[in-house]
Amino acid sequence: MKHSSVQETVEFIGTELSATLEDYLECVAMLAAGQRVVRVKDIAKSLGITMPSVSAAIVRLREKGLIDSEKYGYIELTPQGAALAERVCRKHSFLADFFHGVLRMDRKSANSEACRLEHHLSPEACRQIYRLVEFHRDQAQSETPWTGELREILDEKPLSELKEGDRAVIRRVAVEGALRKRLVEMGFRKGEKVRVVRYAPLRNPLELELKGYHISLRVEEARGIIVRQVGDEPEEE
Amino acid sequence: MKHSSVQETVEFIGTELSATLEDYLECVAMLAAGQRVVRVKDIAKSLGITMPSVSAAIVRLREKGLIDSEKYGYIELTPQGAALAERVCRKHSFLADFFHGVLRMDRKSANSEACRLEHHLSPEACRQIYRLVEFHRDQAQSETPWTGELREILDEKPLSELKEGDRAVIRRVAVEGALRKRLVEMGFRKGEKVRVVRYAPLRNPLELELKGYHISLRVEEARGIIVRQVGDEPEEE
DNA sequence: AAATAATGTTAGAGAAGCCTAAATTTATGT
DNA sequence: ACATAAATTTAGGCTTCTCTAACATTATTT
The missing domain is CATH 1.10.10.10 (Winged helix-like DNA-binding domain superfamily/Winged helix DNA-binding domain)
Incomplete structure (x- = not known):
């Protein structure tokens, strides 16, 4: 030290x-x-x-x-x-x-x-x-245990904050009710991988890739899906 | 819908x-x-x-x-x-x-x-x-390890930064050579309790209480003694 | 070695925020 | 109630930091 x-x-x-x-x-x-x-x-x-x-x-x-x-x-x-x-x-x-x-x-x-x-x-x-x-x-x-724990917490963000091309792993769907059900049925489940293909001109809707399929989602909906971004570059988040 | x-x-x-x-x-x-x-x-x-x-x-x-x-x-x-x-x-x-x-x-x-x-x-x-x-x-x-460990690190400060009346526990003497020897001989050792009695008008020297004795120290010397402040008030550091 | 382009400086103005000094308005005491 | 005190605003000035437009200098091209 x-x-x-x-x-x-x-x-x-x-x-x-x-x-x-x-x-x-x-x-x-x-x-x-x-x-x-x-x-x-x-x-x-x-x-x-x-x-x-x-x-x-x-x-x-x-x-x-x-x-x-x-x-x-x-x-x-x-x-x-x-x-x-x-x-x-x-x-x-x-x-x-x-x-x-x-x-x-x-x-x-x-x-x-x-x-x-x-x-x-x-x-x-x-x-x-x-x-x-x-x-x-x-x-x-x-590599103490809490480092990882903290990192998991800090890395969480709504899907709506990713940029085009970013990849992420879904951690949870943070909404309730009908919307939650719909999202889960679409395949947004914990552990699933997702990629932002592109945003529409006005940033709404956004096009995603999930399990090989392309899905369009409104930004308000994407906000309810909490993901952990997966780094592409070594230096990036 | x-x-x-x-x-x-x-x-x-x-x-x-x-x-x-x-x-x-x-x-x-x-x-x-x-x-x-x-x-x-x-x-x-x-x-x-x-x-x-x-x-x-x-x-x-x-x-x-x-x-x-x-x-x-x-x-x-x-x-x-x-x-x-x-x-x-x-x-x-x-x-x-x-x-x-x-x-x-x-x-x-x-x-x-x-x-x-x-x-x-x-x-x-x-x-x-x-x-x-x-x-x-x-x-x-x-009370996980990181809290305690981190706290110990964050609470360290040079003796010279205490205010009048503050109490502290010595953690280490962070100087080498003759000065270190002198300080240690005066009784500045790890674990010892110390209290700032008062600063002279120009903040130099400062008067300390150590093991019941009063000692005068120059601020430059006090800077080399790393302590952990002991809170008086419940809400204070 | 000019003419032109690039770079740098001056001049002047304007927005934000701060100040003091001098009104102005509201509150208070007898 | 009316004089004084307190609070507020207005007026005017200062500093920092920005800008555009115009001018000055240095560099480059032909």
Whole structure:
């Protein structure tokens, strides 16, 4: 067991960044890691923001001594900027681990979740989540019973939330009465495998494959069928 | 034949609120629950914001049809406002449960954490956290291994983070070399009980009680002593 | 080496939210 | 009842962050 890495040696001076500026900083760091040079255009594209806005943000970051750049030139992080960005990135990355690894959201959602949350978490909450993630990883490796149990719970979702092409195993039909009976008669039973063939243009109805047959279902009906998605890709949920 | 039973009754129209407005709405709901009438002054005090700002926010909420109020009069939620507020409150409350119950932060921190996060969590993330909280509660009742083990990990904190009057049990001394030797010789050993008597004006040094003796320690030194806080109050961490 | 394209910056405006100071309205005390 | 106190709103200003349009610079093409 290791518990050395979380040493928060942070000497917080006065660098309180707004959520927005933190985003810019993180973005610059990410881009810098992947390319030789970072330019306004890259940031703008990556954040989905216009270049003038980026320009302005860069000025603000430069005033805070976090970024070093010349007019019309490349953008670089100062040592302080890099240090801060690294902290933000670490936060982002284990938050993403939390959402993906522990909460079993797909990588993309987990990432965007982390993006939005990272600016609002207190250091203490960060630490606790970090520990939870580590604990979970340790436990998952040794395949303790509760990991599986938890996973089963977390992986449940209504059939209506799958995307086109997704495959899943039915866990239960969570409605009662006539509709339940109808669904069960159609073959929606626990353990059965199902695949989403495609959604109609307005997302309703959706076409499914079940036991080799194609079936159309209204989204409202599909909502009552609780499934466990079966991963196609190794990395995906 | 009708099968409307599955209908998710929430028909999200276009009520996308900013984080700030969500806060106001939630605040109004909370106050309304605890008092007969809600007034600008109450909101201002509760959110730590000046009355003119509240006034302006109320106008914005009224324009969105979430609040009903007359000039210089009381403030009430419309049915839609109440519905939305209730959703926000539910989110808040299980998030607080997550931070307090699962992550073992004290109630107050857990609450403020929930406050800041609730506006930025996607519905999916909410759902997963909700499930995790429920799972945790189930497990905690039957005292399964993971609850206890996880709790031990989550409850660890450096001695330097305790507040005056807090009591704790030492879990380990997480430094090496001469300092470690010195601390151990002073009596800081695993299982020993310790109490924070008080901090000096500048938070350094801090005065401790250990085995009936009073000891002064520099904060930097105390950081190396990992303890598990012992709750005084039933509700506290 | 121009002319053109791509990239970056300035200028100006607008929305959200916050503030203080100055009315205005409602409540309260004698 | 009327003067004062309290609560509320209005007015006006500030900051952050965004945008579009116009201008400036650098890069590329011919």
